[in-house]
Amino acid sequence: MKHLLSTQDLSLANAVQILDTAEEMAAVGEREVKKLPALRGRTVVNLFFEDSTRTRISFEAAAKRLSADVINFAAKGSSVSKGESLKDTAQTLSAMGADAVVIRHWASGAPQRLAATDWIDAAVINAGDGTHEHPTQALLDAFTMRRHWTKLTGAASIGADLTGMRVVIAGDVLHSRVARSNVWLLRTLGAHVTLVAPPTLLPIGVESWPCKVSYNLDEVIEGGVDAVMMLRVQGERMNASFFPSTREYSRRWGFDDNRLRSLDTLGLKDTIIMHPGPMNRGLEISSAAADSPRSTVLAQVRNGVSVRMAALYLLLSGDTREPAAVPAGTTAAPTTKESK
Ligand code: NCD
Numbered sequence: 001m002k003h004l005l006s007t008q009d010l011s012l013a014n015a016v017q018i019l020d021t022a023e024e025m026a027a028v029g030e031r032e033v034k035k036l037p038a039l040r041g042r043t044v045v046n047l048f049f050e051d052s053t054r055t056r057i058s059f060e061a062a063a064k065r066l067s068a069d070v071i072n073f074a075a076k077g078s079s080v081s082k083g084e085s086l087k088d089t090a091q092t093l094s095a096m097g098a099d100a101v102v103i104r105h106w107a108s109g110a111p112q113r114l115a116a117t118d119w120i121d122a123a124v125i126n127a128g129d130g131t132h133e134h135p136t137q138a139l140l141d142a143f144t145m146r147r148h149w150t151k152l153t154g155a156a157s158i159g160a161d162l163t164g165m166r167v168v169i170a171g172d173v174l175h176s177r178v179a180r181s182n183v184w185l186l187r188t189l190g191a192h193v194t195l196v197a198p199p200t201l202l203p204i205g206v207e208s209w210p211c212k213v214s215y216n217l218d219e220v221i222e223g224g225v226d227a228v229m230m231l232r233v234q235g236e237r238m239n240a241s242f243f244p245s246t247r248e249y250s251r252r253w254g255f256d257d258n259r260l261r262s263l264d265t266l267g268l269k270d271t272i273i274m275h276p277g278p279m280n281r282g283l284e285i286s287s288a289a290a291d292s293p294r295s296t297v298l299a300q301v302r303n304g305v306s307v308r309m310a311a312l313y314l315l316l317s318g319d320t321r322e323p324a325a326v327p328a329g330t331t332a333a334p335t336t337k338e339s340k
Helices: 012-029 054-065 086-095 110-116 135-153 177-188 217-222 246-253 257-265 297-316
Strands: 043-048 069-074 100-105 123-129 166-170 192-196 212-214 227-230 272-274
Touching (some): 043 086, 054 100, 054 135, 054 297, 069 086, 086 100, 100 110, 100 297, 110 123, 123 135, 123 297, 135 177, 135 227, 135 272, 135 297, 177 192, 192 217, 217 257
Parallel strands (some): 043 100, 100 123, 166 192, 192 212, 227 272
């Protein structure tokens, strides 16, 4: 693996390798001295063309815990706002000796473009491109689910994959790179994914994704679910009205107090509620749900650092060998599509 651009082309072996390495990194995070010398002398550039709080800070913390030098480059206030192209920016970073570029860009495909050119010879990590992909978010979500799933199945050690886990991803799927990256990765890890959204917030071609699709959140929850991932309503990407009112949206598509109670009524005592942040409290998720013991929102943020340490470490440590074999206990994801 030279770059981490998408989860669609991430093999089961590579995904499990990143998750397992992240477990080792998490153990480092629990020590009093949270630092490893692994990437001493290497330079990681955070190249952010779009606003971000947790992803940028998370990558910065990850790189610093591995002792890399970190350069934060935000498009606002840089020469990019004077019209400098991605090519010129990349060549400048290359001249500065960047070993890895963590890029967030409003244009879908920008990280792929950067990785495919000879503008820069660095490992490229996609930290979110337009409405396309956000692989490290999906990996930290899977890491969070894998810990939970292991606990549920009663296994003594962390399981390799998510075989059989039922995951619902609900909300603004149309604009969500988090949803796209999760659908592919979760499928590879053997989970069953159902997307729930108003028809106006589902992308064209969703029938060909490896998941089920529903318009009815209550029905899907009643069918049994192990993790519910709520997506942010991405107002900044909306150029039209996709639903009648915020009240109507939260009543039909939000994880509100009634749905939180319904998990208890249905006996789904171990179901977790996830959200990548930032949350619109009262819209796609109620405060009671976001702050409930079922919520993994803060665990996701914490796990993000471990997962990004693993990604940076595997891409930069020089260990470019493919994993020899899938670790014991791992079952291959089914290859048939279950979309309807
Ligand atoms: C997500 C993103 O930027 O795509 N957030 C994140 O990385 N923590 C989801 C979102 O913005 O809704």
